[in-house]
Amino acid sequence: MRRMFLRLSTKLLNISIASLCRAKQLEKAEAAIIDGIRLGVLPDVVTYNTLITGYCQFIGFDAGYSIIHRMKEAGIAPDVVTYNSLMAGATRQHSITHCLDMFEEMREMGINPDVWSYNTLIHCFFKLGMPDEAYKIFHDVLLNISPCQATFNIMINGLCKNGCINNALMLFRYLQHHGYTPEIVTYNILINSLCKTGMWKDTMRLFEELRESGHAPNAITYTTVMKSCFRYKHFKEGLEIFLEMKSKGYAYDMFSYCTFLGALLKSGRRQDANNCIAHMIKIGYELDIASYNTLINWHCKEGKLENAYNLLNVVEERGLDCDKYTHTILIDGLCKAGNISGAQRHLNQMQMMGFDCLVAFNCFIDALCKVGRLDYALQVFHSMDIKDSFTYSSLVHNLCRARRYRLAAELLLSCIKSGMKILRSDQNAVVKGLSVTCSKTDVKRYKLKIRTAKLLHH
Structure with a gap:
């Protein structure tokens, strides 16, 4: 009976430690452990693993690693979860050295790494922009242990984020060929990456494949594809996806509505936009500042500044705070x-x-x-x-149009020296103008200055 009570008490202690760590109350978590020991409730490996996770997450890897010495002093041996938590902490700090050290230390202690040890190591390599090394670890996983669904998702997501979208698709097809059934999460990762790289047709093909696979697209899928359609001016397809999403009863947030509303306005469907706004209000959405910005922007583009300022008055009357986008839209x-x-x-x-x-x-x-x-x-x-490359580009372009090439050349060089990127078209316009108004020697000297500045400041 006493043994059961102590076991139950340790479990309650661990629940308390986990709650305090999630609330970033690490000092109180430490105090709870001390109080528990005084009352005869001894911490176990779960207690210390929870504490390690908290320290790694909110303070740093070194603080988490220091807990291992305390575990050993208390006669508690670290386990695979201990080292997985430390590897996750090292990954969060982008430290592949610490991550590899923990992997090796675990094996030296006779603890066999599990699939999550390998998953974490793969994720760390991807975070540091080392996809080839991540692929090598993935190969080890295939040879030594059984990968899980998360392993495949980490691989595909990591390849996508490192600009290897074609490799991600090849891996996806390879896994399918060998009997792997992808989850909706996997499809969403690929669809999102295809959208970001502008591969709209490939996005729509994968979206159709998802529909035919037996998986139902979820709200994330619909929203991602809808945004892609609108971004690349495929308004008809985007509107169809929004309506399909709505017909299937998915919850869509204010952002989805604003995206939809913006597309209606861009495609000139004013009455549909008004109906959309009325529907938003009817179902209980109160327009936020992003919604008003969309409407103000449309009125400004239509040249109806009076309507735009009337909306600004409505915003102020409702007690909403205008943001920098509101004012920038009006100034433009x-x-x-x-x-x-x-x-x-x-x-x-x-x-x-x-x-x-x-x-x-x-x-x-x-x-x-x-x-x-x-x-x-x-x-x-x-x-x-504060200036950015657009500030310089606008002036350089217009100075060239006014045939003030020397001043444009000075600004272009200043932009490069500030560490900013320049448009190739701006550089060509300046060099072409100088070729007309200056000697060949001066043009060559200027080109050399451009090359030197790029080498020194990029």
């Missing part, structure tokens, strides 16, 4: 409408409110260039604390 709309002074005033207000104004400045500079106010655009450029 004013610029495109030719209201430069209005854009300047709004930009000044945006600065006073403490927003990040980089994109807004880029829109403003581009607008100034297009109306021929290059010198003022340069003044604004020099007043900016």
